[in-house]
Amino acid sequence: MNATFYLSAAIAVLSTVLVITRANGVHALLYLVVSLLAVALVFFTLGAPFAAALEVIVYAGAIMVLFVFVVMMMNLGDAAAVREARWMEPKIWVGPSILAILLTAQLAYMLDSNTMSQPHHAIVPARAVGIAMYGPYLLCVELASMLLLAALVGAYRLAHTEHGRL
C-alpha cells in the first residue's frame, strides 16, 4: 500500500516537473494528463475512490482532452500538418506512455491484491461525499459556483477581442 502511494506520488511530481520544462504546449499537456492520473491514483491509495474517479473523469478526461483538442485545432493548415507529424515522433510519446503504463500496472496490482480493504484506511464512499456536500459544506459549494463564475467572466473579458470572436 505504501509502496504504491510513494510510486504514484513520485510519478505525479516527475510528470509535473516535465509539464513545466516542456517547450511545446502539446507535449506539456500529455505529461499533465499523466500527472492528473497519478494524482487520481494517490487519492485511490488514500481511500478516496470517488475523488479518484472524479479526477480521472473531469480533469484527465474532459478538461485535458479539451485542452489538447483546442491546441491542435488552432492554426490549421499545411504547416500545422507538418508540425503534427513531428509531434508524433516516438521520443515524444514514449515518456508519457511509460509513466502511464506504470500507473496502469499499479492500479492492476491494487485491484488484484484488494488492498482497499486494509483496516488502517477509512474508505470514503461517494455517499459520504454527497452527504457532506449537501450538509455542512452546502454554502461552500455555492461559493465555489461564484468562484467559477468569477473565473469565467475574467477569462471572457481577457480573451474577448474587438471583433467579438474568441
Added chain:
Amino acid sequence: MSPALRASLPFLVLSAAIVVVMLLIAVRRDHRMIATVTAIGLLASLAAIIAAAPAAPVAVTPMFLVDGFTLFFLALVLVASVAVVLLSHAYLDGTHDGPYDEYYLLLLLATLGAGALLASVQFASFFLALETLSIALIGLIAYPRGRAGAIEAGIKYLLLAGVSSAFLLFGIALIYLDFGTMSFAALGRLWSAAHGPTDIYAYTGFAMLLTGIGFKLSLVPFHMWAPDIYEGAPAPVTGYVAVVSKIGVFALLLRYFVLMDGYHDPSLLRVIALVAILSMLIGNLLALLQDNVKRILAYSSIAHLGYVLVALLAGGVIGIEAASYYLAAYAVTTIGAFGVVAVLSQQGSLHDTDRLDAYRGLMWTRPWLASAFTAFLLSLAGIPPTMGFIAKVYVMTSGVGTLLIWPLAALVIGSVIGLYYYLRIIVVLFSPVRDAEPLPPKAGVSWAGGLTLAVLVVLLIGLGVYPTPVIALAHETTAGLMPHQKTIHTAEILPTR
C-alpha cells in the same frame, strides 16, 4: 425567518445582485444602468445588515459565523465598494476600451468573496472565499486590456495569488495532519490543550499559513508585488485591492488569531512583532525613493498594515477596537487618495496620472481636488483633525497599554519618515506651476466621482473630530470577538526594555 437565514441576508442580497447584473448584461449592455444597479445592489446589501444585526451572532452551517465582527467589517467593505463603483464609472468611460459591464460583475463577485472571508471560521470556507476574491481581482486588475501595464499587473497578481495559495494550502494540510480538524475554534481548543504546537509539522504549517497571509496583506518581507501591481492596475481597482482585499484578509487573521489564542504563544507573537516592525520601517523607507504617486501609496499601505498589526499584537478589547477603527480610517483615506488619482486620470491616455510631476501646482489649477488630496494625505500621515490621527492614537494607546516597546518605537519612527513623503506630495501640490510646462490637462469631474470624494472628505474630517459613533459601533460589534475573561500576556512575552 430562521436566525441563520436572517443573519445571512446581506450575503443573499449580494448574491442576488450578482445574478441580476449578469442577466441584465445578457439583455442589454448599458454602462450607466449596470453601474447604477451594482451600486443599488451594494446599498441594499448594506441595508440588509441592519436587518441581520439582531440575529447575530449565529453560525450559518459549520463553515460560517455571522456575528457583530463580521457585520461591522462587511459594512466597511460594502461602503468601500460603493465608493469604488462611483469612482469607476467615469474612469472606465475614459479608457475607451469597452465593454465595461463585466467590470461590475467582477467587482460584485470580489465583494462577495471578501464578505465570505469575514464570516469564515474554517479553513475550507476561508480558502474558497479567498480564491473567489483573488480570481475576481485578477479580472479587475487586467480589465483595461489595451494597457500593457494593466495586463502585466494582472499576470503578476495571478502568479502571486497562485504561489500564496499554494503556501496556504500546504500549511492548512500540515495543520490538518497534526490536529485533524479545520475549524478555527476546535483547533484553538486542541492548541491550548497541547500548550502550543507540538511538533515540526504544526510549526511548518503555521509558518506557511502566515506566509500566505503575509503575501495577501503585502507585509514585509512578502511585499515586493505591491508597488508593481498598484502602479499597473487601474486607479479605482488599486484602491479596491488596497482596501477591500486587505480588510477581508486582515479581519480573518484577527479572528483566527483570537480563536487560536495566539496570545499565549511567544514564538508566534515574536514573529508577528518582527513582521510588523519590518513593514513599518521598510515600507516607509522605500516610499521615500519613489516619484510615482501610486507607488508611494503602495509603500504607504505596506506601512499602514504594519501599524494595524500593532493593534493585533496588543489584543484585548481595546486592541480589537483599535484595529477596527484603524481599518475604517484606512479604508476612507486610501479609497479617497486613489479616488483623486482616478478622477485625474479620466483623459483616456494609456497611463494613469500618477507621476509626481503631473501634480505640480494642482492647488492653483484645481483647488477643490487638491484640497481633498491634501486632506487624504494628512490623514495618511496621521495629522489632526482627520481620522488617521485618531486611528494612530488609538493604536498607540492599545500598544502602550500592553508595553509593546519595540513595535511602538518602529511605529513612531515610521510615522516620522512617513511625514516626509506625504508632505513632499503636498509641497508639490502647492508649488507654483512652471511656465515652460504644460498645465495638467483639465477634464471635468464626473458628478459621481466628485460626490464620492466630497463624502469621503466629510467622513474623514467629521469622524476625525467626532469619532465616537465609529468607536461605539466597534465597541458594540467587533469587541465581542475577544473573550472577556482572557488576560493579556503580551507584555510578559515580548522584550520590554
